[in-house]
Amino acid sequence: MVIGKRLLPVLCLCLLFLGACGNRQEIDDVAVVLGVAIDGNEDEYQLTVELAAPKAPDDLGEGVFFVTEGTSLEQAVDELNHQLEKELFWGHLQVIMIGDPMLPRLMEICEYFHSLRQLATSSLIIAAKGNAGEMVQQGFGQADYASFGIAESVRLLQTKSLWPNLRFVMENLQKNRKVDLPYLELVKIGDDTRLAIITQDDIIKEYEDDDE
Amino acid sequence: MPLYINNKTSVKVEDRIETDINLNIAKVHARLGTSMDVVIREFYMGNGQAVAVLFIDNLVNKEILGRDFFAPLQAVSGKEWIKPAQICKEILNIGELREFNNFTELINIVLQGWTALFVAGADSAVAVEAISWPQRGINEPGTDVVIRGPREGFIENVRANAALLRRKIHHADLRVEELSLGKYSNTAIVLIYVDTIANKQVLSEVKKRLQRIDIDAILDSGYVEQFIQDTAYSLFPTVGITEKPDIAAARIMEGRTAILVDGSPVALTVPMFFAEGLQSSEDYYNKFYYASWLRIIRVLAFLANIWLPGLFVAIVSWHPQIIPVRLFLSMAAAEKNTPFSAGLAMLLMLLAYEILKEAGVRLPKPAGQAISIVGAIIMGDAAISAGLISAPVLIALSLTVTASFVTVNLSEVSTVLRLIFLAAGWAMGLYGLLLVNLLLLFYLSSLSSFGLPYFAPFAPLNWQGLKDVVLRFPLWNLQFRPLGLSLNRRRMRVHQQEEK
Numbered sequence: 001m002v003i004g005k006r007l008l009p010v011l012c013l014c015l016l017f018l019g020a021c022g023n024r025q026e027i028d029d030v031a032v033v034l035g036v037a038i039d040g041n042e043d044e045y046q047l048t049v050e051l052a053a054p055k056a057p058d059d060l061g062e063g064v065f066f067v068t069e070g071t072s073l074e075q076a077v078d079e080l081n082h083q084l085e086k087e088l089f090w091g092h093l094q095v096i097m098i099g100d101p102m103l104p105r106l107m108e109i110c111e112y113f114h115s116l117r118q119l120a121t122s123s124l125i126i127a128a129k130g131n132a133g134e135m136v137q138q139g140f141g142q143a144d145y146a147s148f149g150i151a152e153s154v155r156l157l158q159t160k161s162l163w164p165n166l167r168f169v170m171e172n173l174q175k176n177r178k179v180d181l182p183y184l185e186l187v188k189i190g191d192d193t194r195l196a197i198i199t200q201d202d203i204i205k206e207y208e209d210d211d212e
Numbered sequence: 213m214p215l216y217i218n219n220k221t222s223v224k225v226e227d228r229i230e231t232d233i234n235l236n237i238a239k240v241h242a243r244l245g246t247s248m249d250v251v252i253r254e255f256y257m258g259n260g261q262a263v264a265v266l267f268i269d270n271l272v273n274k275e276i277l278g279r280d281f282f283a284p285l286q287a288v289s290g291k292e293w294i295k296p297a298q299i300c301k302e303i304l305n306i307g308e309l310r311e312f313n314n315f316t317e318l319i320n321i322v323l324q325g326w327t328a329l330f331v332a333g334a335d336s337a338v339a340v341e342a343i344s345w346p347q348r349g350i351n352e353p354g355t356d357v358v359i360r361g362p363r364e365g366f367i368e369n370v371r372a373n374a375a376l377l378r379r380k381i382h383h384a385d386l387r388v389e390e391l392s393l394g395k396y397s398n399t400a401i402v403l404i405y406v407d408t409i410a411n412k413q414v415l416s417e418v419k420k421r422l423q424r425i426d427i428d429a430i431l432d433s434g435y436v437e438q439f440i441q442d443t444a445y446s447l448f449p450t451v452g453i454t455e456k457p458d459i460a461a462a463r464i465m466e467g468r469t470a471i472l473v474d475g476s477p478v479a480l481t482v483p484m485f486f487a488e489g490l491q492s493s494e495d496y497y498n499k500f501y502y503a504s505w506l507r508i509i510r511v512l513a514f515l516a517n518i519w520l521p522g523l524f525v526a527i528v529s530w531h532p533q534i535i536p537v538r539l540f541l542s543m544a545a546a547e548k549n550t551p552f553s554a555g556l557a558m559l560l561m562l563l564a565y566e567i568l569k570e571a572g573v574r575l576p577k578p579a580g581q582a583i584s585i586v587g588a589i590i591m592g593d594a595a596i597s598a599g600l601i602s603a604p605v606l607i608a609l610s611l612t613v614t615a616s617f618v619t620v621n622l623s624e625v626s627t628v629l630r631l632i633f634l635a636a637g638w639a640m641g642l643y644g645l646l647l648v649n650l651l652l653l654f655y656l657s658s659l660s661s662f663g664l665p666y667f668a669p670f671a672p673l674n675w676q677g678l679k680d681v682v683l684r685f686p687l688w689n690l691q692f693r694p695l696g697l698s699l700n701r702r703r704m705r706v707h708q709q710e711e712k
């Protein structure tokens with residue numbers, strides 16, 4: 001068949017690109033990462049991740065938090081993979097929260113996440129005044145998952161510029177432009193510790209329950 | 213005056229009709245054996261001339277024979293010997309009469325329901341058409357069902373079917389040609405076309421392909437379809453089918469040729485283009501905007517039918533990041549308790565559906581309903597409750613199955629394509645789907661139907677033709693027949709209304 005003979009080289013060429021798809025993963029075989037907080041110092045990374053634990057189609061459940069450490073981000077993630085015995089799925093990562101001391105390494109952190117397969121480039125990058133791990137566990141609002149609450153609130157309140165997602169931050173850093181990240185901070189309101197969003201030291205929103 | 217045709221030709225010795233009636237009867241017995249339905253009756257005409265009648269029981273109308281055949285023969289007066297030609301012209305007053313001197317041809321026509329009359333002393337015989345056999349009435353066919361439009365459908369009688377078409381096209385240029393196919397079945401095949409519209413090259417190709425068929429029996433038009441299609445292993449149908457005279461007539465008026473097969477209520481129309489699978493007769497009876505909307509729905513349904521299972525599996529298994537996060541988590545929760553991967557679950561459910569569909573079609577109606585209920589309960593509820601499959605898989609499958617009923621003309625090819633796309637999506641994700649789509653477009657573009665490009669008017673692109681594919685432009689805009697079908701392309705002239 002003439003058409004078959006003509007198509008054969010095209011087919012062979014197409015097969016070369018198969019690797020671009022990566023490996024197949026069933027959605028019930030992966031650990032879905034919704035939020036990640038990065039703390040640490042010059043020698044060590046501390047990673048706090050929120051994993052999704054849906055119970056039923058009509059009950060999405062609550063987040064489960066894991067904390068790991070490593071001398072590099074790769075090592076910390078590998079350690080987490082080892083603990084979970086499941087592959088981490090980054091496709092629905094909502095927020096990457098970076099503690100104050102780690103901000104000088106922002107470019108390095110962004111490059112690492114950007115290199116991850118299936119990463120959602122719409123993930124928000126948020127700076128944390130203090131311990132990012134604590135804040136990500138604290139959550140924001142009454143969303144079922146802490147990361148959802150943080151992401152939704154930041155998207156609502158960040159009016160000064162585009163949402164500081166991974167792609168936006170990377171592009172600006174590569175062009176040596178200043179990036180205004182939204183800051184989160186734990187604040188004391190009465191006896192409660194609450195999360196608040198601040199930008200450039202101006203508190204623009206404090207989290208308050210509707211009844212307060 | 214009845215129609216008289218002289219079929220006398222030069223014949224071989226063994227095919228001669230004998231002047232001795234007994235020799236003819238012996239030849240009939242030798243040729244047809246002792247079949248219980250072969251009736252031979254000898255009698256004397258009114259003038260004392262010996263004759264013998266041959267017919268097949270239950271294929272003839274005995275009332276007509278008694279009134280218009282036997283009675284006039286027995287009423288002949290005088291003593292003069294009468295020739296078969298005279299009998300035809302002067303005595304019998306019955307529909308169609310033919311005179312044969314070829315025994316084989318005579319037997320063949322008797323087997324089709326004609327009645328033969330051997331005349332003592334004559335080397336030819338008379339054949340009378342008084343055919344009548346049990347047949348169902350003309351009613352609405354199960355396929356091509358419409359809300360608006362004619363309800364009548366073809367039946368198993370090829371002559372009745374030809375008449376249905378003749379009733380739609382009252383024109384002298386309508387040609388109805390008959391030929392016989394099948395070594396044993398001698399099935400009547402009727403070609404119908406409009407002489408001044410049909411593309412003669414295509415027509416001669418159709419005839420050539422029909423004459424090439426050498427088979428024992430043609431039991432349905434499906435046999436003919438498979439023998440005359442362009443590519444033996446073609447996935448797509450390159451021969452159109454319809455059970456409705458209005459659709460067949462419309463296609464004939466576009467320049468196509470209809471092929472009717474005796475014993476089949478399904479008419480074939482050639483050539484066929486891919487776009488015909490998306491069209492319905494009702495499109496032309498409704499207003500253009502509504503017809504266009506239905507066409508769009510049909511295109512979407514066809515795409516959903518072939519893509520949806522593969523697309524679902526590709527997204528769930530390869531690209532779950534493109535699913536909105538909450539839906540993703542809901543789907544993950546649903547998939548969590550099932551033992552099969554999304555691809556395997558979809559494949560199993562598709563197989564289960566095909567089994568149920570086949571069972572529903574073959575079983576008697578009451579049992580078919582029971583199967584439907586069992587199928588619905590098993591597939592719809594129990595399988596999810598038992599944790600065999602997840603609800604999202606079932607939803608995707610239900611949408612696919614529903615969409616499959618929208619483009620019934622393409623249902624065979626859709627079933628195969630659906631599985632190919634599922635395999636591609638399962639094995640290679642969205643990339644696989646794109647790859648198969650590309651190959652499918654190549655394939656469609658390479659197909660032809662009786663020498664005309666099958667994927668027209670998309671490839672080769674023809675803007676005029678596109679007015680009647682995905683959209684259906686107003687009728688006054690469809691002034692030309694599809695490209696290639698006819699040399700006489702203009703089918704209407706639009707006259708401007710006179711301004712008052």
